[in-house]
Amino acid sequence: MGFNGAGCLGVGDQNSTMEPRKIEPLCQKKVKGIAYGSGPHVLAYTESGELYSWGHNGYCQLGNGSTNQGLTPYLVTTHLHNKRVTRIAAGSHHSLALTEEGEVLAWGQNNYGQVGSGTTTNQPTPRRVIANLGGRQVVDIACGQTSSMAVMDNGEVYGWGLNSSGQLGLGNNVNQQNPSRVTALQGVITKIVCGYSHTLALSDEGSLWAWGANSYGQLGTGNKANQCVPVRVAQELGRIVDIASSHCCHLSAAMTQNSKIYFWGHCKGQSVVAPMETGFSSLHEVFALWASPSVTYEPINVTGFTRSSLAQAMSVALDDEETADVVFVVDDRRIRAHRAVLKIRCQYFRSMFQEHWKENNLEEVEVKDYSFVVFRAFLQYIYTDTVVVSPEDAIGLLDLANAYCEEALKRHCERIIRHGITTENAAMLYAVAIKYEATRQNGTCVDESPCSSTVWQELEEFCFRFALNHMTEVAQTEAFMALDELTVKNFIQRAAQHGAFKY
CATH class of the missing domain: 3.30.710.10 (Potassium Channel Kv1.1; Chain A)
Known part of the structure; x- marks a missing residue:
């Protein structure tokens, strides 16, 4: 419902409405995520990995090979045959999609190189971003107004497109037509978000980095000076577990481990140059109240x-x-x-x-x-x-939830463990995950259906990846010293298979 310029509602016409209307082609498709461009154009992907687009298309941002606007959702298939889309992002007039295999595809407006094709020619259909990313796995993507960012599975960050405010974090203001690595970042980055012309990155240890335009204080550095290289911000807040921004505004927000919500940047005409605590319970409330325009950074999932x-x-x-x-x-x-x-x-x-x-x-x-x-x-x-438990106790609670088939509780526990892992407890969490996986492989739920060991495999893999990315620190902890000989041998072998000891 709402404004329907360029058919952005996807209902088959351009009539704005205050009454909710069904987007018939997407009903029963199990839509999993939505992204929007300020054109406006809209992207959606389903549980099965299909990608749909509709709305404004003056710069080929719908990926259908034309510049004709779309009044109803169009199934995007070019270079996506037999591939599952797992994440999407949109800038003002360009689009990104991430596949299950970790490939990034881009299309749409490319006047600053934001499509990553090595040119500044608009891209009419999805095209895989190859330069510096090909053959490697990407785990997260984000779009600024005319820039693009990607996070690799090893925590490295790459950016391309407009760089006039330093929003790519490369130490200069030179636009990039191909992905370029942000070398000044420290730590293993797991999430990245973009504002209009600034970028935030979150590490697996809860550290927050910011760079780019800062005319409204949106970097949270305490001043309004632009930053061409990443700077660590909000250290006084402790561990940060989630961040948010949107390509259509100059606002930043973060959630800490104790669920406190902070914001900074352009807030209804005012400049807030350092993180300010709110009484909110979600990041969405920050954008509903303070963003200009008041648009959420991602679709609200009401649970x-x-x-x-x-x-x-x-x-x-x-x-x-x-x-x-x-x-x-x-x-x-x-x-x-x-x-x-x-x-x-x-x-x-x-x-x-x-x-x-x-x-x-x-x-x-x-x-x-x-x-x-x-x-x-x-x-x-x-x-x-x-649920209020420590990460260590959350593993036991996850085992109980798995045995009792309490799916919602399992998700709570997984979140606590992922948000609470540190170099000090990573080895212990890794060992416990291995133990539970081994003891529960042949177990059954209370309804006598087999309990999947997937939850333990995923947790073990997550803890292993964290330990691998911080191996020097983890190997010196008491928790690592307390591991049994077989677990240590298996860990070293797995680390070697991932190239940890290559020169």
Whole structure:
């Protein structure tokens, strides 16, 4: 709904509307992500990896081989046959797509080299960006107004396109028609975002780097001087776990490990030159209130859990002696709960509390497989939808969630582990992931369907990659010294296969 210039709503006409209208060609396609250009043009990709485009097309940004605007979604297939798109990005009039194999394809306006083809000729259909990226795996992409950025699987960052404000981070103001490496970055970068003409990068250790235009303080350096090379910012905030910006504004935002939201830059006509704390609970709120225009940096995925009087009552019900009718004994400590709540919220307990349970007596259940901290955190999640545990305990909670088939809880745990990994605990997390994978490979969920070991394989791979990228520091930690001989040998062998010891 809303403004429909150039058919950007994808509903088949150019009539603006305040009433929501279906985009019929995309219904039942399981759309997974959306990106927009300020033309405006729109991109969408599906769960199966198909790519669609519609809207303004004066610079070939739809990738359909023409400059005719699209009133309905067009399936983009050129150079995407048998490939799955996993991420998309859009600048003002150019587009990027990332495939499952880690390839980057670009098309659209190319007046500053933002398509990365080695020329400044507009690109009418998707074309793989080869120079300096070919044969290597890309894990993240982003678009500024007329620039493009990519993050490699080893944490290196490349940029191309307009560089008049230093937004490519190369130490100069020279436009680049091919990807060029940002050599001044330190650490392993895992995420990158672009504003109109500035760039933010986040490392796997939670460090934030910024460069480019700074006329509104959007770099967060405390002044308004442009930066042609990356500078580390917001160190006083501690570990940062997420960042946001948009190619249509000069605003930056970040979330810290304790879920605090900060913003800086161009805020409704005012310049904020250093991170300012908000009372918000999401990065989206920053852009809704402060961005000009008020456009979100990515589509809002509404999974909301609104705290109400009921939620507040539930948060204090756990361990209530007066109303509890079941007691869990864990590590010789007791946790009081309510069978009705557990049965409503969890299939495992629904199966557990069958008719043979005496409804009028306080029953005791002994829990042997999990620690007190882990099991209480699980019950707290059942009652409140919130998870508060350390990364170390999150692994045990992830094992419990996997065994009980609690998918949402698994995602919470994975986020805590990924956001909480450090050089000090990486070896321990890696070893524990290996142990759980080995012990759970032949396990089954409570509904007797096989439990996939994928979650443990992914966690092990994530911890290994982190340790590999910081091997010198990790190898000197007490956690690494405590690893058993077989785990160390396997780690060294895997590291060697990834080229860690090549000269």
